[in-house]
Amino acid sequence: MSRARGLLLFSGGLDSLLAGKVLQAQGIEVWAVRFITPFFHWGWRGREEEFDRLMREKYGFRGIVRDISEEYLEMLKAPPHGYGSAANPCIDCKILMLRKAREVMSEVGADFLATGEVVGQRPMSQRRHIMRHIEKEAGVEGILLRPLCAKHLPPTEPEKKGLVDREKLYDFRGRGRKPQMRLAREFGITDYPTPAGGCILTDPTIGERILRLLELRGGLSVREAELALLGRHFVEEGFWLVVGRKEAENRRLAELARPEDRLFKIRGVPGPTGLLVEGQGDLEKVKEILKRYTPKARDLSEVELEEFRERS
The missing domain is CATH 3.40.50.620 (HUPs)
Structure with a gap:
């Protein structure tokens, strides 16, 4: 048997x-x-x-x-x-x-x-x-x-x-x-994870972001769900910008970008990547946000956006 x-x-x-x-x-x-x-x-x-x-x-x-x-x-x-x-x-x-x-x-x-x-x-x-x-x-x-x-x-x-x-x-x-x-x-089991805080969707920041995106977009694709867990998000009707918080997130945003998305950073100084998912006509807003999170650009009177694509 x-x-x-x-x-x-x-x-x-x-x-x-x-x-x-x-x-x-x-x-x-x-x-x-x-x-x-x-x-x-x-x-x-x-x-x-x-x-x-x-x-x-x-x-x-x-x-x-x-x-x-x-x-x-x-x-x-x-x-x-x-x-x-x-x-x-x-x-x-x-x-x-x-x-x-x-x-x-x-x-x-x-x-x-x-x-x-x-x-x-x-x-x-x-x-x-x-x-x-x-x-x-x-x-x-x-x-x-x-x-x-x-x-x-x-x-x-x-x-x-x-x-x-x-x-x-x-x-x-x-x-x-x-x-x-x-x-x-x-059972002789010593190697096991410490109990964590549970599902990431219980996180107040992530949860609020997901609910806001669902409200504005009616649903999320797999790629959009991945994006929702990365970086800082600036979301309103007709506008969605994701800003990387560290180099690994900058790279991941570039990997997740579609041909119709746009990738930006502040020209000439090191700083975060911004992935513009929606709101192609709001480049002044994108520049303002990226300058805020680019330490070496904050004291500059004028900055320029640099648009780029991921290098293959």
């Missing part, structure tokens, strides 16, 4: 890693899927083989990368369950990922889905009744197992079928991390 196979939604944090290890300890084959958008895990785009190799060598999982940017950005325009503290659509994000994970299940022959969620850990998407609602909306009722808090939830189909031993699952709950850290020590 072949081993049971679980498809794990893998965030890279300690909880999802522990969920995979709990299943693996029961002899279950774990496939880890990492969903990517411009807002999370984007660095893995085009590196699918590398991700699989990392998962196999470091954790004994198989690894899969799936880009869900288009679906995510469509949902972000008007998430049915609304935004959180900023532009974070936590509930609809989870629903989308679970729907996409269910599609991947058939590709890899998985018997069930798993996540590292813990009841009560996150205020918007991990309250018990919300977790149940998400399962229903995503169409994964009965096949979604949460190994770290399973004993606070009804038995799932893989448990009922004997694919997973419920007695070897856990009853973690709340925001505390001590139970996870103890379990990590039991």
Whole structure:
């Protein structure tokens, strides 16, 4: 008889890693899927083989990368369950990922889905009744197992079928991390990330910018979403200028520029790049903004814009 196979939604944090290890300890084959958008895990785009190799060598999982940017950005325009503290659509994000994970299940022959969620850990998407609602909306009722808090939830189909031993699952709950850290020590896991602040869309500055862009543009392309995470933004009706804050951002802005965009800097002095996405007739405004953020130009009575293209 072949081993049971679980498809794990893998965030890279300690909880999802522990969920995979709990299943693996029961002899279950774990496939880890990492969903990517411009807002999370984007660095893995085009590196699918590398991700699989990392998962196999470091954790004994198989690894899969799936880009869900288009679906995510469509949902972000008007998430049915609304935004959180900023532009974070936590509930609809989870629903989308679970729907996409269910599609991947058939590709890899998985018997069930798993996540590292813990009841009560996150205020918007991990309250018990919300977790149940998400399962229903995503169409994964009965096949979604949460190994770290399973004993606070009804038995799932893989448990009922004997694919997973419920007695070897856990009853973690709340925001505390001590139970996870103890379990990590039991598994000999010492190399794991410190819990971070969460989704970048919860950042007040980024969130406000995203919502403003959505209001003005009606939606964002993948490239525009990437731009939204870079530099300083000057956005109003008919005008959008992005100004780099450091050399790496200047280079990235040049890489993301389309033929119809315009790249500027202040002539003759080192300073930031400005990418003009919209507002081609507002060059005086562009010059004023770039001068403000070019230290060596601030005391000059007159400055000129220099337009350039990225060198190939």
